[in-house]
Amino acid sequence: MMTAPVLAMPPYADYIRSRIRTVPDWPQQGVMFRDITPLLQDPKTFRVLVDIFVHRYMDQNLDVVAGVDARGFILGAVVAYELNLGFVPVRKKGKLPFDTIAEEYELEYGSATVELHADACKAGDRVLLIDDLVATGGTMIAAANLLRRIGANVVEAAAIVDLPELGGSNLVRQQGIELFTVCDFSGH
Ligand SMILES: O=P(O)(O)OC[C@H]1O[C@H](OP(=O)(O)OP(=O)(O)O)[C@H](O)[C@@H]1O
Numbered sequence: 001m002m003t004a005p006v007l008a009m010p011p012y013a014d015y016i017r018s019r020i021r022t023v024p025d026w027p028q029q030g031v032m033f034r035d036i037t038p039l040l041q042d043p044k045t046f047r048v049l050v051d052i053f054v055h056r057y058m059d060q061n062l063d064v065v066a067g068v069d070a071r072g073f074i075l076g077a078v079v080a081y082e083l084n085l086g087f088v089p090v091r092k093k094g095k096l097p098f099d100t101i102a103e104e105y106e107l108e109y110g111s112a113t114v115e116l117h118a119d120a121c122k123a124g125d126r127v128l129l130i131d132d133l134v135a136t137g138g139t140m141i142a143a144a145n146l147l148r149r150i151g152a153n154v155v156e157a158a159a160i161v162d163l164p165e166l167g168g169s170n171l172v173r174q175q176g177i178e179l180f181t182v183c184d185f186s187g188h
């Protein structure tokens with residue numbers, strides 16, 4: 001896939017990274033939590049962030065944007081709106097009321113199940129999958145698997161943050177899922 005050359009340049013990564021807060025030992029000892037709330041609450045950084053995604057995907061003939069519960073909803077819904085596309089939620093277990101399919105996966109801290117409405121998109125739909133962060137990759141892979149099971153074409157998975165030391169981004173790509181992340185965090 002073609003990338004937007006200007007917006008993909010490292011200064012944007014540094015700018016976005018500089019607005020993400022690290023909270024050590026949350027939600028448990030040993031986890032360096034990368035908190036995107038400062039990035040979202042500043043109107044300027046939020047707009048830059050959204051624009052990075054909108055410019056990257058505006059010419060990709062997408063049919064729908066899927067976002068992952070819960071932080072993937074924030075960016076995913078705004079990007080869908082700006083691209084004039086519908087938004088599909090991939091939700092944690094037990095939250096979707098209609099016919100659902102489910103995938104279980106492991107997290108950096110625990111395990112979980114995500115679900116998707118069986119009629120969330122049509123077979124062959126070109127889907128952009130958005131979350132805020134890739135850690136072990138379990139969430140993104142499970143969400144992509146759900147979309148693939150209903151016949152969607154996951155054109156790309158995208159997140160704000162990659163934690164490459166946890167190996168998730170490699171795992172996602174090994175599943176044949178294209179992955180775009182704006183910035184990464186290593187160490188402390
Ligand atoms: O790559 P992984 O190891 O799967 O981890 C990444 C996922 O973990 C976080 O969500 P979390 O499950 O904490 O839920 P939240 O969005 O409701 O905070 C994050 O928002 C991603 O969805």
Ligand SMILES: Nc1ncnc2[nH]cnc12
Pocket residue numbers: 031032033034035108133135163
């Ligand atoms: N280190 C981390 N920071 C923020 N969100 C996460 N989700 C999984 N691991 C995370």
